Amino acid sequence: MSELPKAYEPQAVEAKWYAAWMDGKCFEADPKSAKDGYSIVIPPPNVTGILHLGHVLNNALQDILARRARQQGKEVLWLPGTDHAGIATQTKVERQLRDEQGVGRRDLGRDEFLKRVWEWKEKHGGIIIQQLKRLGCSCDWSRERFTMDAAYSKWVSQVFVDLFKQGLIHRGKRMVNWCPVSLTALSDEEVIMTPQRSKLYTMKYELADAPGEYIEIATTRPETLMGDSAVAVNPKDPRYTKHVGRMVKRPFPPADIPIIADEHVDLEFGTGALKITPAHDKADFDIGMRHGLEIIDVLHPDGRVHCPACPELDGLDRFVARKKAVAKLEAMGLLLKVEEYDNNVGFSERAHVPIEPRISMQWFLKYPCVQQAADAVANGDIKFRPERWAKTYAHWMENLQDWCISRQLWWGHQIPVWYRKDKFEALRGAEALDMHDLTAGDIHVGVDAPADGANWVRDEDVMDTWFSSWLWPFATMTEVGEASQTLQKFYPTSDLVTGPDIIFFWVARMIMAGFQFAGGLPFKNVYFTTIIRDLQGRKMSKSLGNSPDPIDLMEKYGADGLRFGLMRIAPVGSDVRFDEASVEEGRNFANKLYNACRFRQMADEGGEASRAPLTQDKLPPYHLDIIAKLDALAAGLEESYGEYRFGEIAQRLYEFLWSEFCDKFLEAVKLDLRDSATADARAATLGTFDAVMSRYLQLMSPYMPHITEELSARMGYVGEGEFLMQQQLPAAPLLTVDASAAQARAAAVYEAASRMRNLKAEYKMGSRKDVRFVIKSAPAWLAEESKVLALLVGAGEIILDGAYVATKGTPAAVTPLGETYMPLEGLIDVAAERVRLTKEIERIELEVKKCQGKLGNASFVERAPPEVVVQETARLADWHAKLQQLGEMLAALT
């Protein structure tokens, strides 16, 4: 044991214990267990994902909760898995195929392409799972799920079929958010509004019945004017009342279009006249519907202009066409001005290009169980932390729009709908298949294909990835129609840990799905993590290169160091600013813990010297004090866990070990471990060390699972073949006797030592070991402790002398142990000492004034609680005493 390296080396230790836990099946959940169940489902990371700091924070929190629950005697299921991530994965594999083999997905065809994606998934898909294991995550890996597992996929289809049968799912042609790169529709949530510096073009259209007269129109999108089917003004706008009902000339392709009046038009904006392009703008579409306007689609799905009537624009990309259209307007003398203009443009969440509002045939879901889901959070059945997110949730629930669930992708759950082949062909493809054109015999909606499959064509679209994710809490626990023990035991889940950015994408939808398909709420608590930013406050991103690789951090500082460091800075409310220094602190802390244990092992080379039960009533004050503080720590942690204050838990654990256990207790008991110490003293000290440390390691274990397991094993705190992580946390406090007197003594010694060291430093005696102290009027018990005090202070000798008379100018301090002098026999610089004393007196006079001011205030004395007044009076007395003493010292020097 004495050959232990001085610094803790986490890498090998962490790998060793993770393997041991896996071998010991420590993470596997038994649904037949008699214990109470505790469960978390992991927010499934994208199967293409690579671990980033957000994952680390999120999963470390889940691991802490899971490990803590095990210690409290729960049967724990932490259910892991990955998400097939439709667009992200398809895009990734497509890009790779294009780069490496020069083929697109359409070259391969649907079946072959899907085969390639599956191959890719098998080969590269598990990276993030391995990374989570490196972090120490105690997931039940025997239950790992994937959203496209056969059983899971069956759930997705079944849910679609059920909702369809209830009339909540329908197909129709509507305005959707279209991504011209991914060539698919997106839900509203997948559109990111982004501020843009754009240009506002003002142009004029000539009135058809009055050549030479114009109406001015402002637009940011001149490239869509070929799709204009009207110009709209506000009916209340006096400038335009005479125009309403007349026709204007659309410049190209030339056409006469009407001027209509619609409330939607803002009088203040631009010229007050708005060009209406029903095919390419949501608001225009609505206006078009109200006025029965023609819908003229002038864009291809990939964002190129489709307008054979304008050959010079036809086929151009929308942004190229914009410039060209402007040039054309200018050439025609219709462009009046171009202004810089800041507006918001919707961008595709995945492809990072402006989305295009587009009318297309899609599947839509009217959300089920909305009221129940809203109520569950409002009435506290599901508790959000921090609570303020409940408001965001409520707001969204009140403004639900139908969910566009179809995606024009191949990777995903294909929509379980078949159309009769003859009908499908007659209507010339899916784009034209309106529900109204279909009779019951034309369409088959079911988990399985119709029996006479050859006569049917399957809907090509897949479902939004979130349409599978929202089933995660129960579809991972049971198969369709199965009476699952796992579900019985572990549903609803206990806690969900996720980011507030997916409240709508995921959390809200899971709640609705829980009510609709699993008979109740899916979880009881939702803990929202914070966003991790860099020190400049920017979000972590690959392109900024400000996102450290957690694997690198773990190699450098250990998984425990990373976990602990991150937990210490994770605040309850606002965002985290990440600094590698905090991980370094975590590593340093692990090292401190390791060395505290190493110290004990070195002091007791044979081991086993201390296994005798502790007789607490005979323990010295420091021992009882640390035992009492450990109990206080355990109680404090209990409270903090109850409030999900993870940073506070880390802080409490840190302070106990570093400030209390190492800085105070270990320093105070060093004499007991020297060769000169009695066997009894040694045994008592080692016994106390072991009692406190073994339980401390247990309390620490959820945060730093590897090092605590290692140390517990090495120190013999857990038996061969047992694991710390599986041991139940004792409910009873460690302390069995009244320790209040002992604690008061220990506190007095520590405090006195601090003041005496302070005195040494003030007189530049810093490292001198020969300094003597004299304590006057010391309590009788101090005689036994003066050696400890001398050690703590770094003093040559501590003399207890009630009759001591200090020579003039002897430095002194008031300590809880009495007047304390540091005789230096002429070593003091008298002038410097006078300056110091004068400054000190000034400072204290100020304090006295503050106290007197308060006590002199009649209202304070009458109305403040009595104990506060007493406290204040005592303080004033203290200051006065101090002042008098300093005054005497100063007088002695002159």
Added chain:
RNA sequence: GCGCGCUUAGCUCAGUGGUAGAGCACAUCCUUCACACGGAUGGGGUCGCAGGUUCGAACCCUGCAGCGCGCACCA
């Protein structure tokens, strides 16, 4: 425009009415036999601004400013 949050030491953050805190950074001292990934000591803050409530405000209320986020609109 509506809503939510934040503003405390150089930095990152605790602090729910009673003497302003931690870690890091900084300065001085110490390689003393657990740990220099360490120990000791110290300097550093009119708690964003202005009002109000209160005997007393970092904390409660109002207003303002700055920053961030969400929702809606944006021709």
